[in-house]
Amino acid sequence: MENYLMISGIQHYAFCKRQWALIHIENQWAENALTVQGLLMHEKAHSDTTEIKDGKIIARGLHIASHKLKVTGICDVVEFHQDENGISLFNYKGSYTPIPVEYKKGRPKEHNADRLQLCSQAICLEEMLLTEIPKGYLFYGEPHRRTEVIFSSALRSEVNATFEEMRALYKRGHVPKVKKTPKCTACSLKDTCLPDLDNRPSASSYLKHELFR
Numbered sequence: 001m002e003n004y005l006m007i008s009g010i011q012h013y014a015f016c017k018r019q020w021a022l023i024h025i026e027n028q029w030a031e032n033a034l035t036v037q038g039l040l041m042h043e044k045a046h047s048d049t050t051e052i053k054d055g056k057i058i059a060r061g062l063h064i065a066s067h068k069l070k071v072t073g074i075c076d077v078v079e080f081h082q083d084e085n086g087i088s089l090f091n092y093k094g095s096y097t098p099i100p101v102e103y104k105k106g107r108p109k110e111h112n113a114d115r116l117q118l119c120s121q122a123i124c125l126e127e128m129l130l131t132e133i134p135k136g137y138l139f140y141g142e143p144h145r146r147t148e149v150i151f152s153s154a155l156r157s158e159v160n161a162t163f164e165e166m167r168a169l170y171k172r173g174h175v176p177k178v179k180k181t182p183k184c185t186a187c188s189l190k191d192t193c194l195p196d197l198d199n200r201p202s203a204s205s206y207l208k209h210e211l212f213r
């Protein structure tokens, strides 16, 4: 889907607009311990299977899109809870309401990045399945439990406004300037974005210096 934005980008954008632009406009990416932990959690969640547990249908690695928002992505997990006001699903008896669940490393954060990503997934599922989704869950590695997220009209408006801003930057190919904040220390792109934060020599230059002096 040409020119569709990645849903996962909204969490990068909410964390730091420059980080999002470096990844999604300039295609730069760097692993650090935090991103590797996150990838491992997502690999487990994205194993692309469906099972029935405690009366719920659990779908992993579901591909989603919204043509209204022009965004696309993958849900870690979508649980289909039995609900007499829900929707019918092909091959399953009864009716169900979809509930997205997103897995995150670390602790719940003060900023809205994870809630925006989850709400974007719900908006896609609503458009695809012609239903309404009132809430979802964020599962954090610490303290290893779920946090409920209500998809309020304020959160939905923030999703729309944020994707509009992102699309405008994307069209212009604009990468915002560096703004150093305490968040930079934990940023996976800090060495690319702010090389002066880490002035240690690289392993290769250290070896060259030691071997050929």
Ligand code: SF4
Residues within 6 Å of the ligand: 016, 017, 018, 019, 022, 178, 179, 180, 181, 183, 184, 187, 188, 189, 190, 193, 194
């Ligand atoms: S190092 Fe700081 S300014 Fe640069 S992308 Fe990361 S958070 Fe943003």
